[in-house]
Amino acid sequence: MRNRVNFLLIITDQQRADHLGCYGNKQVQTPNLDRLASRGWRCGNMHVATPICMPNRASMLTGRYPSAHGARHNGIPLSLRSMTFVETLRQAGYRTALVGKAHLQNMTDIPPSWPVKSEDRLALEARLPEAGNYDQEKRRIWLQRDDYDLEYPYYGFEQARLVDDHSDDVHGHYRYWLRNEHPGIEALIGPQAALPAPSYELTKIRQAWRTRVPEELYPTAYIGEQTIRRLQEYAQSDEPFFIQCSFPDPHHPFTPPGKYWDMYAPEDIDLLASFHATGNAPPHVQWLWNQRDAGTAIRHTPAIFACNEREAREAIALNYGSISNIDHQVGRILGALQDHGLADNTVVVFTSDHGDYLGDHQLLLKGPIHYRGLTRVPFIWADPSSGQGSASDAALASTIDIAPTILERAGVAPFNGIQGSSLLPLATGRKTALRDALMLEEEGQRVILGFDTRIRCRTLLMDNHRLTVYDGAAWGELYDLEADPHETRNLWEDPASRRVRARMFERLSYAMLQNIDVSPYPTALA
Incomplete structure (x- = not known):
């Protein structure tokens, strides 16, 4: 038996923390993950570095905020020169594999702007494109060919079985396998081939469809089987391994296959408490409600929209x-x-x-509104060297903490530039907290929600409060998460909360200063 510890990192796409039984959900059936949590450590206050796919996945691999690693929002690929904890493990003798979604580069044909337009308020620097192949996850290339592959090592992964995009309509190695092993099934992919589901409102706006792809050939099953094959392969070696098993679900459009489509009836779904809370909503939430009520909401794109009760129940059930x-x-x-x-x-x-959001505040999907349903994610650390299961519900943790945690457990020195902290002191009970406050970043792609520019915002979590400020806006958000866990009462203009707001503003300024990139270190002077 090898002496160095192995790692299996399982990632889902767009899953709230409270959508697991071990996080208190009484409706969703997750017996295997619940058992994993029962023998591991569960973090109850794990938040993203940013609630956007590409930049947060890049933060996971680098241990750095988007403002530091540069992939600030979808459409900006992570630099191929970036150091990742996966590459660090590989250099330390680990075998490394990716099965499933990567999303570290663009999947569409729309490139980022090079050089950055002078009038773009998101411009942090004007620079030329970096050398390297940044077309490696482009959907069109994978679908038009049968022999395309990533250039390895790909951000540290020495092999991969790529499954990019969402729902049943993914691309990558999965489509090669489907064509070669199960000809004819590819024609069953997508909404145009879907089974009728007339009672579902979401199918009318293509946010869901009842796929004809069988359960055993659906991307989720492929990823499970390919991960098992990697385990079989690595079991024959004495070298330690790291496998990232990355499922594109439960991200919208919702297309659970076979029995999983109607495993949960929308009529039986419990809505979140905030769905019926219509108090002093901040301006961007009110703007979304107004769009819905006026019948002008755009609901068929990946962007956030306000939903009705039926749509929320359907989305949660699927x-x-x-x-x-x-x-x-x-x-x-x-x-x-x-x-x-x-x-x-x-x-x-x-x-x-x-x-x-899945019904939080009558919203669906994701966007630059930092309700905890969007920013809080599950995190389970099951270490065979530990004893019984445990949990930390108060300690603030972040995506940027994953890289240093895995490196410390592997006994591998971290690389310069990591901004997160190892979670092992929390997981082992040596500490009850790592930090007094946690910052979240967001750099938006779209001009939406009543703003006249792309949205930039920063959030601070501290002392059971959440503060969010928006670039160029005179208003913001402040919630007392202990007294108001569903974030229904915005205290931004509350006179009694002015001291709290001022204290959090001050702490946010220090957090932003602390997380300015310090890599590389300056030259030492004699």
């Missing part, structure tokens, strides 16, 4: 179906770990790249 499908594959993977004699020496980590 989301639960996708999560239960993932949980089934997680059970298979954990069983394979045991069968191949790897369970006693493999740390299993489970998390997600960000959440989804």
Whole structure:
């Protein structure tokens, strides 16, 4: 048996923390993940560095905020020169593999602006494109060919089985496998081939469809099977390994296959408490409600929109179906770990790249409104060297903490520029907190929500409060999360909360200063 510990990092796409049984959800069925949490450490206050796919995935790999690693929002690829913890493990002798979604480069044909336009308020620097191939995850290339592949090592991964995009309509190695092993199934992909589901409102706006792809051939099953194959392969070696198993679900459009489509009935779904709270909503939320009520809301794109009660119930029910499908594959993977004699020496980590409103405040999908349903994600650390399961519900943790945590557990020195902190002191009970406050960043792509420019905002979590400020806006958000856990009473203009607001503004300024990039270090002077 190898002596160095192995790692299996399981990531879902757009999953709220409270959509697991082990986080208190009484409706969704996640027995395998719940058992994993029962023997591991569960973090109850894990938040994203930014609630956007590409930049937060880049933060996960680098341990750095988007303002430091440069992939500030979707459409800006992570620099191929970036150091990742996966590359650091690889250089330390680990075998590294990716199965599933990467999303570290653009999947569309729309490139970032090079050089940055002078009038673009998001311009942090004017620079020329970096050398390297930044077309490696482009959907069109993968679908038009049968022999395309990533250039390895890809951000540290020495092999991959790529499954990019969402729903049943993904691209990457999965489509090659489907064409070669199951000809004819590819024609069943997408809304145009879907089974009728006339009772579902979301199918009318293409936010959901009832896929004809069978459960056993759906991307989730492929990712589970390919992860098991990597485990079989690595079990024959004495070298330690790191596998990232990354599911594109439960991200919208919602297409849970087979029995998972109607495993949960929308009529039986409990709505979140904030759905019916219509108090002093901040201007951008009110703007979304107004768009819906006027019948002018755009609801067929990936952008946030205000929903009605039926749409919220459908989205949650289908989301639960996708999560239960993932949980089934997680059970298979954990069983394979045991069968191949790897369970006693493999740390299993489970998390997600960000959440989804799913009815919070009558909203669906994601956007630059930092309600906790969007920013708080599950995090389970199951280390075979630990004893019984435990949890930390108060300690503030972040996506940027994952890289230093894995490197410390591997006994590998961290690289310069990591801005996160290892979570091992929390997981082992040596500490009850790592920080007194946590910052979240967001650099938006779209001009939406009543703003006249692309949205830039910063959030601070501290002392059971949440403060969010927007570039160019005279208003902001302030919530007392202890007295108002559903974030329904904005205290921004509350005279009694002025001291809290001022204190948090001050702490936010220090947090932004602390997280300015310090890599590389300056030249030492004699």
